[in-house]
Amino acid sequence: MDEGVLFNIAEEIIKTLGSLPAQEVALWWGLKDQLRKLNDTVTRIKAVIQDAEEQAQKQNHQIEDWLMKLWEAVYDAEDLLDDFSTQVVRKQLMPGKRVSREVRLFLSRSNQFVYGLRMGHRVKALRERLDAIETDSKKFNFVARQEEGASSTTAREQTTSSEPEKIVGRESDKEAVKIFLMNSIYEHNVSVISVVGMGGLGKTTLAQHVYNNEQVQAHFGVRLWVSVSGSLDVRKIIKGAVGTGDSDDHIKVERGGNRISELTRHVSFDTELDLSLPSAQHLRTLALLQGGKWDEGAWESICQDFRRLCVLVLSHFGMKKVSPLIQKLKHLKYLDLSNNEMEALSNSVTNLVNLQVLKLNGCRKLKELPRDIGKLINLRHLDVGCYLDDDLCENLVYMPRGIGKLTSLQTLSCFVAAKNRSPTSKKVGGLNELSALNELRGRLEIRVKEYERSSCIFEFDGAKLKDKKYLQSLTIWWDLEEDLISDIILYDKMLQNLQPNLSLQELKLRGYKGIRFPHWLSELSNLVSIHLIFCPRLKHIPPLDKIPSVRELLIMHLNNLEYMDSEGGGGRGVSGFFPSLKKLSIYNCPNLKGWWKKSRDEMSDDNDESLKEMLCFPCLSSLSIVDCPNLTSMPLFPTLSILILLRASSMPLQQTIEMTSPISSSSSSSRPLSKLKKLYIYFIDDMESLPEVGLQNLSSLQQLSIRGCSRLKSLPLPDQGMHSLQKLDISNCREIEFSSQSKISYCHGELRVIEYRVGRFPSWLSNLSNLVRIHLQNCRGLEQIPPLHGIPSLEDLYFGSMDDLEYIDSEGVGGRGVSKFFPSLKKLHIFDCAKLKGWWKKSRDEMKDDSDESTKEMLCFPHLSSLRIEYCPNLNSMPLFPTLDEGLYLIKISSEPLQQTMKMTSPVSSSSSSSSSSSSSSSSFIHPLSKLKNLRIWAIDDMESLPEVGLQNLSSLQQLSIWGCERLKSLPLPDQGMHSLQKLEVVFCSEMKSLSESQGRIPYLPSLQELILKGCSEELSGRPRGWEKEAEKEWHTNE
Structure with missing residues (x-):
């Protein structure tokens, strides 16, 4: 147990009993004196809790028993407190003119008297228990601590339920921390990240968002959150960490496990909800973590047996209705019904007057909220999802009248504004319901569905969003009926x-169909992020560069937008133009021509480079321009880290890359685009080349990807300058031709070339000594490839759809030693090379007459782990592959390479095997393919059998799959050797008659779990010796 919780609850009891509404209700019931005495007792006990906890650490069982009694009494006090709070709320509801009949009946004089007597007995009994506990404490001589000291050394837990807020403007910081945590290169050392700043900057909020991130949760199996504040007490910190990770107070039940005791207060289920729990009446938390199938009878069990629940999580259940019995859970503070299928929420939920959090996000069939939702005056967080998170209650048609009474509301994810003349209009709340909700914070999305013209303007003004000083993010989404779309003035x-x-x-605006923005947009001096989406009538937007704090700007689907700023202020200095903008994204603006109307015309005839330099973003690090084919001029962007151009003009890039004047010292003293790390150029129709002198400046470039640029003819990669390049991707650029004069030696990671139509690759490809992956695909007309065997770091090699390729290396050097031939290659994939005959032209001819097995052994891949060869029917010779361990997949090729490898008799050097590190002798014998785990042989037309001696070597083989080998007659599985085989599959091999030397029998395969025989000869039957499975689910006979 955690005595810090005892301290907090005790403090909350004192706080509540001292409140003015509580004193008034106590006066009604004649309990004022009793509650005062209870308050005094709790105050005295609270003062010694910390000292008692410290003495209990010395294994004093008497003190532990005392604390246990206190723990139980405090929980009962918490229940009493909730009952008391419920009556306080009901009293607060009295002054209204429309108080419910139930409330009036409860607060009648006769009922007050009876209920007051019952409450009096409960308060007296609880006070006597606490008095006895206080009396017992005296024999332990506990030292009372000052309230300040207790507060500073006790790690406080929040007693209110809350939902995480979205942080705005810190996404880059969040990503940086997340990447550091997940990509740490230190396996054994503890990584510490210090977040330093003055109070109130959001350090804890940032840490919480990283801690709760889904990717972080998936990456780390166990996460602990320990709060350290006030004075530093290492013992308490360690105890808090241990208590967080394992506590009898909170049990997670996994797959039927059950260790629930009477002291357990919080239970979560991993899979199925089990309501037959001992001591259910004591539970505070009941949660199902992964959803399941809902049993309608569960409501009765929960509401009858779990009366003290404070937290109930029933998400992802497919629940279609909420039982009215839920009102019996009067202590409930947190209710999660998200991602269920109910169309309406029972109005009985509004009797849960202590409810603080209600989660309904993802309930896509939900049409309306409870009509009396205004009774939930303690509600602080109402989550009905939002469009941006794709968990919106999309069928929610309106917000109920009275929701504006929830003045404690801090989170309201979405407000549906839908006011019309329908019969239900009397229960519909307009946007003016937001008027008094000034505690709203975090994010608010307003969805405008339909509205009467007569009341629209008045009620929108009544929302008083100007008073919501804690609101960080506002999204306004118009989804109006067709008859209102034409009313431009109404939108404005x-x-x-x-x-x-x-x-x-x-600020995010979506579906706005006005023609201008209001003046207040330029006055929002603290804006960090602006999104303008689906605003079809806008031809320009107001000057946003005057907002100094804007770091992100997204423009999407503005079909009529021609110029970003029609004022034409082209001469602004760097320091005053978007001084903080980091990320700019412009999507699908087909008519966008330029940033400024005036400056675009001027720049077409202006050769003054200094003027062009002034028209640049001083801090921009990420720029995306997608589907804007007419955007030919805009401010330059020399400080970028990421640039994405898709179906756009190349002019802005050309202008930036050709900048000759130095960049202003306010942003950088380096050359333009010298900080660029990722450059993606896709489907740019007007680009024929890029300047070599500009490419030399890309000293930080790590990824260069150019795809679908049909007119691109040359890419003059410089000999020097791009020394950071890790990935070069050139795809579907049919006119491009690499210069054979270059002496390129960089590119440290991956080379990907697709649709290269020139007859040969330049020789510099062999000089890229740091390449790890090479992917060559659909290079029609290519007859040969430069020698790649000497690239020492190459691990992954792919050839695909090379129609004219006959030999991979035409030089035909067949006698290279193992240590120099592809020394690091682990994966090789050759796909759809119809004319491919062999690896070397010379060595293939020589090997036909060469009987020297040692020569053949030398022609092998020393470290190859995975080999795939598909649809290469003429490939009948290649380097051998005895060290494979991950898999061998042969589809529609000759069986010769496999036969040659399996028949190898000379020893395989341990230096060429995957186990070289554990070998003590460089010449120790390793059987070929002895490490192979998966072997797939499909549609091999020339294979009639496999050598038994080769099959004996497959000691690690786990899966063997043979499909469609019509000439295969026998597969002589050995009686010994294949002891790891778990799955054997032989399908559509019509001539197959035997799987062993014994006709029709299957040899002893001790690990076999799955056997599939289909479409083979009728002579092939029986079961393998040692097959003991009674339930033969995986046993298939010939059909």
């Missing part, structure tokens, strides 16, 4: 009246 007025507070950090 709606947006004008939704002016937010100046503290807003993120």
Whole structure:
């Protein structure tokens, strides 16, 4: 147990009993004196809790028993407190003119008297228990601590339920921390990240967002959150960490496990919800972590047996309705019904007056919220999802009248504004319901579905978003009926009246069909992120460069947009133009021509480079331009780290890359694009080349990807300058030709070339000594490839759809030693090379007459782990592959390479095997293919059998699959050797008659778990010796 919780609950009891509404209710029931005495007792006990906890660490069992009694009494006090809070709320509901009949009946004089007596007995009994506990404490001589000291050394836990807020403007910081955690190169050392800053900057919030990130959760099996504040007490910190990881107070039941005791208060289930729990009446938390199938009878069990629940999580159940019995869970503070299938939420939920969190996100069939939702005056977080997170309650048609009474609400993920003249309009709440919800914070999405013209302007102004000073993010999404789409003036007025507070950090507008933006947009001086999506009538947007804090700008689907700024202020200096902008994304703006109307015309005839340099983003690090084919001029972007151009003009890139004047010292003293790390150029129709002098500046470039540029003819890669390049991808650029004069030696990771139509690759390909992966595909007309065997770091090699390739290396050097021939290659994949005959032209001819097995052994891959050869019917000779361990997949090729490898008799050097590190002798004998785990042989037309001596070597083989080998007659599986085989599959081999030397029998395969025989000769039958499975689910006979 965690005595810090005892301290917090005790403090909460004192706080609640001292509140003015509680004192008024106590006066009604004649309990004021009793509650005062209870308050005094709890205060005295609270003062000694810390000292008691410290003495209990010395294995004093009497003190532990005392704390156990206190623990139980405090939980009962918490229940009493909740009952008391419930009556306080009901009293607060009285002054209204429309108080429910149930509340009026409960608060009648006769019922007050009866209930007051019952509450009096409960308070007296609890006070007597606590008095006895306090009396017992005196024999332990506990030292009372000052309240300040206790507060500073006790790690406080929040007693209120809350939902995480979205952080705005810190996404890059969050990503950086996440990448550091997940990509740490230190396996044994503890990595520490220090986040330093003054109070209130959001250090803890940032850490919480990283801690709760789904990728981080998946990466780390166990996560612990330990809060350290106030004075540093190492013992308490360690105890807190241990307590967080394993506590009897919180049990996770996995697959039927059960270790629930009477002290257990929080239970979560891994798979199935088991409601037959001991001591269910004591539980505070009940959660199912992974969803399941809902049993409608479960509601009765939960609501009858789990009366003290404070937290109930029933998400992803497919639940279609919520039982009215839920109102019996009067202590409930956190209710998660997300991702279920109910169309309506029972109005009885509104009787849960202590409820603080209600999660309904992902309930896509939900049409309406409870009509009396205004009774939930303690509700702080209402989550109905939002469009941006794709968990919106998309069928929610309106918000109920009275939701504006929830003045404690801090989270409201979405407000559906839908006011019309329908019969249900009287219970529909308009946007003016937001008027008093000034505690809203985090993110708010307003979805405007339909509205009466007569009330629209008035109620939009009544939302008073300007008063929401804690709101960080605002999304306004118009989804109006067709008859309102044409009312341009209405759109302008709606947006004008939704002016937010100046503290807003993120603004997203979607579906706005006005023709101008209100003046207040340029006044939001704290904006960090702006998204403008589906605004079809806008021809320009207001000058956003005047907002100094903007770091992200997204423009998407603005079909009429011609210029970003029609004022034509082209001469602004670097320091005053978007001084903080880091990320700019422009998508699908087909008519966008330029940034400034005036400057675009001027720049076409202006050769003054200094003027062009002034028209640049000083801090921009990420730029994406997609589907903007007419965008030919814009501010330059010399400081970029990431550039994505897709179906756009190459002019902005050409202008930036050709900059000759130095970049302003306010941003960098380096050359333009010298910080660029990733460059993606896709489907650019007007680009024929890139300047070599500009490419030399790309000293930080790590990835260069050019695809679908049909007019690109040359890519003059410089001999020097691009020394950081790790991936070069040139795909579907049919006119491109690499210069054979270059002496390129960089590119440290991957080379990917697709649709290269020139007859040969340049010789510099063999000089890329640091390459790890090479992918060559669909290079029609290519008859040969430069020698690749000497690239020492090459691990992964792919050839695909090379129609004219006959030999991979035409030089025909057949006698290379193992140590020099592809020394690091682990994966080789050859696909659809119809004319490919062999690896070397010369060695193939020589090997026909060469009987020297030692020569053949030398022609092998020393470290190859996985080999795939598919649809190469003429390939009948290649380097051998005795060291394979991961897999060998042969589809529609000759069986010669496999036969030659299996028949190898000379020893395989241990230096060429995957186990070289454990070998003590460089010449120790290793059988060929003895490490192979998976072997797939499909549609091999020339294979009639496999050598038994070769099959004996397959001691590690786990899966053997043979399909469609019509000439295969026998597969002489040995009686010994294949002891690891788990799956044997022989399908559509019509001539197959035997799997062993014994006709029709299958040899002893001790590990076999699955046997599939289909479409083979009728003579092939029986079961293998040692096959003991009674339930032969995987046994298939010939059909």
